[in-house]
Amino acid sequence: MKRVLSRAVEALRGLLFPRSCVFCGKPEPGGVCGECKLSLPWYGEPTTLTVDGAALPVTAPLRYEGLARGALLRFKFHGRVRAARPFASLMAACVRNLLPEFDAIACVPLSLTRRLRRGYNQTRLLADALSRELDGAPVISPLRKRVRVANSSLGAEQREQNTQGAFRLKRSASLAGLRVLLVDDVLTTGATIRECVRVLRGGGADVVGAVTLCAVARNQKAED
Numbered sequence: 001m002k003r004v005l006s007r008a009v010e011a012l013r014g015l016l017f018p019r020s021c022v023f024c025g026k027p028e029p030g031g032v033c034g035e036c037k038l039s040l041p042w043y044g045e046p047t048t049l050t051v052d053g054a055a056l057p058v059t060a061p062l063r064y065e066g067l068a069r070g071a072l073l074r075f076k077f078h079g080r081v082r083a084a085r086p087f088a089s090l091m092a093a094c095v096r097n098l099l100p101e102f103d104a105i106a107c108v109p110l111s112l113t114r115r116l117r118r119g120y121n122q123t124r125l126l127a128d129a130l131s132r133e134l135d136g137a138p139v140i141s142p143l144r145k146r147v148r149v150a151n152s153s154l155g156a157e158q159r160e161q162n163t164q165g166a167f168r169l170k171r172s173a174s175l176a177g178l179r180v181l182l183v184d185d186v187l188t189t190g191a192t193i194r195e196c197v198r199v200l201r202g203g204g205a206d207v208v209g210a211v212t213l214c215a216v217a218r219n220q221k222a223e224d
């Protein structure tokens, strides 16, 4: 409990006062220093995932390597939640440039046990910060995740199988006709995004696209 509280305090402080570059740690009030802007593994290309035979537009500002991978792992596993705002600012640029209009932002959920252990859902933090960057499109949480083996320990084919049925719609979810942007932290094989899109569509949502902070390039080994 104490750990969760101290993480919450760190989370709040971090969200209010981002003071150093989230990628290299040098003092930088804006969150991303000039040097990193030049040397980050930029991606930012429109790509597509095939979901039930149709193409879904997906984009990410960064490749999942080097400084970007390190910063994402610190954000995800080591409580560096202050990175959410600068990360979301990079993601927002991709969304504005590459994705269609939407009404609401939905994030990929964590299972309850994992969220309690970690103290936060990093993808929810990204979605909230992205909403602020994009002038307040509401963040919705229509999905819940069932407890499963972590995808990071599995190969691509096993991931796809493990992910099937991993997400459910909450009973309270009201999605009919809603244009939804899906947010996740990293695009690896696409299994998680595909499954979330299927479930959201099953609930009547029109999923217009997905954005992640990082994407694994095709020649990279997939991992979470």
Ligand SMILES: [Zn+2]
Residues within 6 Å of the ligand: 021, 022, 023, 024, 025, 026, 032, 033, 034, 035, 036, 037
């Ligand atoms: Zn830097």
